Amino acid sequence: MPLSLSERQDFLAEPHVAALAVAEAGRAPLTVPVWYAYEPGGDVLVMTERGSRKARLIAAAGRFSLLAQRTEPTYRYVAVEGPVVAVESATEAELRALSARYLPAERVDDYVAGMVAGTTDLVNFRLRVERWLSADPGT
Numbered sequence: 001m002p003l004s005l006s007e008r009q010d011f012l013a014e015p016h017v018a019a020l021a022v023a024e025a026g027r028a029p030l031t032v033p034v035w036y037a038y039e040p041g042g043d044v045l046v047m048t049e050r051g052s053r054k055a056r057l058i059a060a061a062g063r064f065s066l067l068a069q070r071t072e073p074t075y076r077y078v079a080v081e082g083p084v085v086a087v088e089s090a091t092e093a094e095l096r097a098l099s100a101r102y103l104p105a106e107r108v109d110d111y112v113a114g115m116v117a118g119t120t121d122l123v124n125f126r127l128r129v130e131r132w133l134s135a136d137p138g139t
Contacts, residue, residue, distance in 0.1 A: 001135065001136055001137065002134055002135060003076070003078065003134040003135070003136055005132075006040075007134070007136075008078050008132050008134045009038075009040035009041065010040065011068065011070075011076060011078045011134070012038045012040075012044070012068055012078045012080065013038050013039060013040055014068070015035075015101040015102055016068035016069065016070070017033050017034070017035065017102070018033070018034055018035075018036050018066045018067055018068045019031055019032070019033060019034075019066070019067045019069075020032055020033075020034045020036075020046060020054070020064055020065070020066050021064060021065045021066075021067070022054065022057045022058050022061050022063075022064040022065075023057070023061045024057055030053065030054060030057055032054055034046050034048070034054075034066070035047070035098055035099075035101065035102050036066060036068075036098075037097070037098055037101060043085060043086070043126040043127055043128050043129070044066055044080060044082075044126065044127040044129065045094075045098075045124050045125070045126055045127075046058075046064075046066070046124070046125045046127070047090050047094065047095065047098055047122055047123070047124050047125075048122070048123060048125070049119055049121065049122060049123070050121040050122065050123040051121065055123055055125070058084060058125050059084075059087065062083055062084055063081070063082060063083045063084060063127070064081075064084070064125075064127060065079060065080065065081040066079065066080050066081075066127065067079040073138060074136055074137065074138020075136070075137055075138060076134075076135070076136040076138070077133075077134060077135060078132065078133070078134045079132070079133040079134070080127065080129045080131065080132055080133075081129075081130060081131045081133075082127045082128045082129045082130035082131065083127070083128055083130065084125050084126065084127060085126050085127070085128040086124070086125075086126040087123060087124070087125055087126075088123065088124045088126070089121070089122070089123060089124075090122035090123055090124045092112065092116060094124065095112055095115060095116070095122060096108060096112050099111050099112055099115075
């Protein structure tokens with residue numbers, strides 16, 4: 001059964017590890033797991049290294065899709081698709097906020113320090129949701 005707009009937004013706002021898919025010429029779409037941030041009614045934020053394959057493909061395609069799912073009963077998923085509406089250099093504060101969505105509080109400082117030391121240039125891609133696809137077959 002499809003979810004209502006409010007149910008889709010609330011589910012997407014939860015900290016699921018999502019699958020990001022982006023077109024790649026001559027190949028199947030690149031599909032990779034990502035952390036993301038979303039607040040109901042807003043844009044989806046994905047952070048990655050500026051020079052990564054994922055970043056290059058998102059920049060070239062100008063759009064991507066994201067799938068968040070829950071696999072334990074009841075199974076539920078929300079998929080979104082849309083254009084990239086902003087590309088911005090990521091700040092350490094944004095990295096910290098994103099990390100805090102997914103990691104226990106006691107691991108955030110070490111994770112952020114390691115990322116800052118090992119990554120030269122993080123970038124945020126913001127997706128404006130144009131299309132939703134969702135289901136909760138257990139309802």
